[in-house]
Amino acid sequence: MNGPEIHCRFAPELHLFVPAERRAGRTAVATDGSSTLGHVVESLGVPLTEVGRLLVDGHQVPVSHIPRAGESVEVCAVERPQQVPGAPLRFLLDVHLGTLARRLRLLGVDAAYESEDIGDPALATLSATEQRVLLSRDRGLLRRRELWAGAYVYSHRPEDQLRDVLERFAPVLAPWTRCTACNAPLREADKDSVRELLEHGTRSAYDAFAQCTACERVYWRGAHHARLEAIVENAMAEFGGAAATGGP
Known part of the structure; x- marks a missing residue:
């Protein structure tokens, strides 16, 4: 990826999924200008099953959001207890x-x-x-x-x-x-x-x-x-x- 650069910070609960250099705080990430934020997060190692809110410049966005240059992204962990919509809870x-x-x-x-x-x-x-x-x-x-x-x-x-x-x-x-x-x-x-x-x-x-x-x-x-x-x-x-x- 060599498109717009954004800056991402991952919740401590998600640190085991990302490289050590991305655990200290907000780090720069180069995107391709067309991939969704969900795709970017997964490309950095974090399954979306573990992601809660995605905040861009302090505002919540969906995983389908297309990052723009200079955006500051907070990747939060899923909230607990987690609500599973639809069917009765089964595993x-x-x-x-x-x-x-x-x-x-x-x-x-x-x-x-x-x-x-x-x-x-x-x-x-x-x-x-x-x-x-x-x-x-x-x-x-x-x-x-x-x-x-x-x-x-x-x-x-x-x-x-x-x-x-x-x-x-x-x-x-x-x-x-x-x-x-x-x-x-x-x-x-x-x-x-x-x-x-x-x-x-x-x-x-x-x-x-x-x-x-x-x-x-x-x-x-x-x-x-x-x-x-x-x-x-x-x-x-x-x-x-x-x-x-x-x-x-």
């Missing part, structure tokens, strides 16, 4: 976020997950077809035009990833209501109805069960329940209003 997670998907499902959040790499175009198209917010750590994927909505996951650690998503989108939490394996709703199940699906030791030791309405997987308070309950209690205490106990 789609890429192949690298399986643990996060299971934890969101544990909390009753609709979180579709692709356990195999179906490719960026297919993921972006699925996001648009089902109107799901695509969660990913792949910046290139989040820049695809087919996306309905998306969000960058800022941490490698599942516990931090979960907090990030819950803080950013404030989904309604309904623990123990969704299958962690396939994302379908659970229903209560009496022991007799699931007896043939249980090992003898499980039939002897437990009386309360839930079953997936789709894949028919059976759930009970097994040895792993205390760990899962801790995840639920922590999430509910911080994002759901009160601690929750229970489960099948």
Whole structure:
């Protein structure tokens, strides 16, 4: 780009996306005179999924704004909690976020997950077809035009990833209501109805069960329940209003 020069400043939350020399303050950017401001911002490394308001000389402009020479641009981070218009809040997670998907499902959040790499175009198209917010750590994927909505996951650690998503989108939490394996709703199940699906030791030791309405997987308070309950209690205490106990 060797057209009109503008000056951009990025919010601190966006510094991880831009080169180090653009993190200190307002820096000069040469444009081509025809590309939109949204394109310019993305060309500097920032997915538009992470951008909130764009201010030009103090006035908010759309991503379609064509920069003019001498303009001063402020690139703000997306506001939290983020409002997603249209469809009920639902998520789609890429192949690298399986643990996060299971934890969101544990909390009753609709979180579709692709356990195999179906490719960026297919993921972006699925996001648009089902109107799901695509969660990913792949910046290139989040820049695809087919996306309905998306969000960058800022941490490698599942516990931090979960907090990030819950803080950013404030989904309604309904623990123990969704299958962690396939994302379908659970229903209560009496022991007799699931007896043939249980090992003898499980039939002897437990009386309360839930079953997936789709894949028919059976759930009970097994040895792993205390760990899962801790995840639920922590999430509910911080994002759901009160601690929750229970489960099948």
